[in-house]
Amino acid sequence: MADGRPSQMDGETVEHGSEAGTRAVDSASETTSESAAEIDGTDLVVGYSGRDEPVIDGESIAVPPDEVTALIGPNGSGKSTLLKAMADKISPDDGTVFVDGQTIDEFGSKELARKLGLLSQENVVPTGISVGDLVERGRYPHTGFFESPSDEDRAAVDDAIQLAGIENLRDRDVDSLSGGQKQLVWIAMAIAQDTDVLLLDEPTTFLDPQHQLEVMQIVETLRDESQITVVLVLHDIAQAARYADNIVALKDGSMYARGPPEEVVTKQLLADVFEIEAAVLETEYGLQVIPIDPVTDAQAAHTTVGPVPEDVPDTDREP
Amino acid sequence: MAKVFDRLTNLRAGTTDRYEVSKLALIIAGSLAVLLGSTILQVSFGAYPFTLVEAWQTVFDPAVLSSLEVWRWAFLGAAVPEWLTRQQLIVWNLRLPRILVGVLVGANLAVSGALFQIITRNELASPYILGVSDGAGLVVLLTLTLLSGLVPFLPILAAAGGGLAFLLVYAIAWKNGTSPVRLVLAGVVVGTVFGSVQRALFFFIDDLGVAMSAQAWLSGTLMNAGWAEVRIALPFTVLAMALAFAVTQELDVLALGEDRADSLGMPVEKVRFAIAGIGVLSTAAAIAVAGLIGFVGLIVPHMVRNLVGSDSKLLLAGCLFLGPALLVSADVGARLALSPVQLPVGVITGIVGGPYFLYLMRKKTDLGEV
Numbered sequence: 001m002a003d004g005r006p007s008q009m010d011g012e013t014v015e016h017g018s019e020a021g022t023r024a025v026d027s028a029s030e031t032t033s034e035s036a037a038e039i040d041g042t043d044l045v046v047g048y049s050g051r052d053e054p055v056i057d058g059e060s061i062a063v064p065p066d067e068v069t070a071l072i073g074p075n076g077s078g079k080s081t082l083l084k085a086m087a088d089k090i091s092p093d094d095g096t097v098f099v100d101g102q103t104i105d106e107f108g109s110k111e112l113a114r115k116l117g118l119l120s121q122e123n124v125v126p127t128g129i130s131v132g133d134l135v136e137r138g139r140y141p142h143t144g145f146f147e148s149p150s151d152e153d154r155a156a157v158d159d160a161i162q163l164a165g166i167e168n169l170r171d172r173d174v175d176s177l178s179g180g181q182k183q184l185v186w187i188a189m190a191i192a193q194d195t196d197v198l199l200l201d202e203p204t205t206f207l208d209p210q211h212q213l214e215v216m217q218i219v220e221t222l223r224d225e226s227q228i229t230v231v232l233v234l235h236d237i238a239q240a241a242r243y244a245d246n247i248v249a250l251k252d253g254s255m256y257a258r259g260p261p262e263e264v265v266t267k268q269l270l271a272d273v274f275e276i277e278a279a280v281l282e283t284e285y286g287l288q289v290i291p292i293d294p295v296t297d298a299q300a301a302h303t304t305v306g307p308v309p310e311d312v313p314d315t316d317r318e319p
Numbered sequence: 320m321a322k323v324f325d326r327l328t329n330l331r332a333g334t335t336d337r338y339e340v341s342k343l344a345l346i347i348a349g350s351l352a353v354l355l356g357s358t359i360l361q362v363s364f365g366a367y368p369f370t371l372v373e374a375w376q377t378v379f380d381p382a383v384l385s386s387l388e389v390w391r392w393a394f395l396g397a398a399v400p401e402w403l404t405r406q407q408l409i410v411w412n413l414r415l416p417r418i419l420v421g422v423l424v425g426a427n428l429a430v431s432g433a434l435f436q437i438i439t440r441n442e443l444a445s446p447y448i449l450g451v452s453d454g455a456g457l458v459v460l461l462t463l464t465l466l467s468g469l470v471p472f473l474p475i476l477a478a479a480g481g482g483l484a485f486l487l488v489y490a491i492a493w494k495n496g497t498s499p500v501r502l503v504l505a506g507v508v509v510g511t512v513f514g515s516v517q518r519a520l521f522f523f524i525d526d527l528g529v530a531m532s533a534q535a536w537l538s539g540t541l542m543n544a545g546w547a548e549v550r551i552a553l554p555f556t557v558l559a560m561a562l563a564f565a566v567t568q569e570l571d572v573l574a575l576g577e578d579r580a581d582s583l584g585m586p587v588e589k590v591r592f593a594i595a596g597i598g599v600l601s602t603a604a605a606i607a608v609a610g611l612i613g614f615v616g617l618i619v620p621h622m623v624r625n626l627v628g629s630d631s632k633l634l635l636a637g638c639l640f641l642g643p644a645l646l647v648s649a650d651v652g653a654r655l656a657l658s659p660v661q662l663p664v665g666v667i668t669g670i671v672g673g674p675y676f677l678y679l680m681r682k683k684t685d686l687g688e689v
Binding site for chain 1: 571575
């Protein structure tokens with residue numbers, strides 16, 4: 001299981017797209033290509049300049065199209081780094097990222113931004129900008145140099161705002177919103193970008209339960225109603241188990257396990273990857289993970305995991 | 320149902336737009352009023368005073384305004400029409416071009432200030448933040464002290480010096496790309512060195528007149544502004560303004576931070592350099608005809624942003640009007656307050672600018688973030 005490379009989970013391509021037509025304003029998703037894009041990384045070696053050891057050392061990932069894939073792992077396991085490499089934010093030292101079979105470098109910058117969107121953890125809010133205006137900026141890759149927003153752009157913005165459930169905030173200044181509301185606005189902006197692949201870096205980490213649920217339900221709706229491939233980094237294992245179609249567990253920059261939640265989220269994995277003793281319960285609300293005790297180093301010594309390198313940068317900001 | 324809701328939200332979105340546009344209209348109307356008032360004051364008073372009515376009548380004299388000869392003289396450098404009266408000459412040859420240069424300089428400084436504030440993501444950035452002023456200042460001093468034969472070309476040389484210093488700042492800041500912080504720090508490096516050399520050069524001036532003119536350049540003045548200066552500044556100003564308004568969409572995206580701009584498919588480095596280039600062109604046009612006028616490029620974008628928010632189109636439009644209004648009215652003070660002594664207008668903008676910032680510091684807690 002530790003080396004799951006042969007069993008890449010690109011087996012089934014579920015077409016959810018036929019349900020999309022029921023929405024009132026849907027011109028945005030109609031204009032995209034017929035099926036959602038596939039995003040693969042092969043033999044990725046990713047590091048940061050100034051560090052000897054790469055964070056990710058020779059991993060491959062194939063994300064099945066049209067599904068939600070969650071990356072989980074402890075702090076410093078390289079999940080954000082992997083996501084950034086897939087988004088072309090960090091160019092890998094070795095290996096290639098493919099979107100729809102084309103290497104990521106072959107795309108023009110705006111062309112890539114129409115295929116692939118990334119929502120980072122930290123976002124800058126300019127002063128005195130209304131929610132509607134901010135979401136509209138997500139249309140940048142779709143507008144030419146001298147063009148003003150078209151009807152299509154406006155429809156995409158309306159659509160994104162509706163999908164994110166922030167109609168009531170539309171005219172508010174973004175400055176004046178709470179953290180959770182802001183996150184919904186950023187997600188609306190990413191939706192307005194109308195990409196085939198959407199990468200979300202810890203979209204729920206600093207939110208209250210209500211907004212966490214809202215965000216995850218938006219992701220679910222996106223998956224069900226548009227043809228979009230979603231990859232997201234999550235800290236909450238139970239959340240990943242509930243909402244993701246596939247889970248990839250990372251430990252020290254390697255892929256420890258991948259597959260559907262029922263297969264991946266196990267007592268053994270939680271002990272090996274997260275170094276916690278936990279109970280995994282199957283309930284009517286899906287898998288529940290109940291952390292019980294941290295596994296100390298002495299206890300962990302018998303597990304299959306190799307020595308933990310100390311110099312992996314902690315890319316996960318703690319609150 | 321959803322459609323009704325959509326229409327409602329559209330309607331509401333429309334009203335906020337109108338609200339902000341109406342604030343922009345207020346800025347424009349106010350600026351034009353200040354500009355007109357300043358023009359009348361500036362034209363009436365001086366060594367050869369007119370009544371306000373006379374001033375008004377001479378400025379809006381249909382015989383002059385409709386004369387092709389006058390326009391050719393003003394904008395193409397043709398001979399002065401001989402039929403102009405003494406009064407018309409004073410207004411049209413001395414006082415009006417100074418106002419016009421003030422308008423151009425004010426627009427340039429305000430708009431380029433807004434551009435630099437966005438690309439450095441720093442509300443306290445001015446058009447001079449990337450070394451332009453220090454390069455221009457150094458060249459001015461070099462020309463006045465060591466290369467006095469080149470003094471007639473001083474405006475062009477100063478602008479070129481500013482441009483070169485900007486390129487130097489960019490080269491220093493570049494290391495696999497730049498960042499706002501690296502650019503600002505490189506600006507400080509270049510500014511410190513150039514500023515020191517420039518001050519050292521002052522000790523090689525033994526003629527008081529040369530020292531005065533160097534000081535006037537460094538503080539910024541419209542004292543010598545005439546139609547020749549209008550002709551130098553106008554084409555570059557028009558070009559820079561057209562370019563600035565062409566990139567408002569890029570500015571809006573860049574204001575979201577480099578990361579987000581990159582995710583939205585913007586080639587951030589190229590766009591940033593291009594926008595900085597537009598800003599430098601605009602600043603250089605202002606420096607060439609008026610020297611280094613401070614604070615206008617810093618305060619005006621600030622004031623406009625406080626009123627209309629940071630939507631680039633509204634911001635630049637506001638700057639385009641408020642900049643001239645502020646500079647021309649400050650020049651009224653510079654020219655008339657201690658008459659017959661004329662102060663450099665940069666002194667007045669500094670005196671007005673300082674307290675404005677004090678007010679901002681007291682009022683806003685999050686000063687310094689765009």
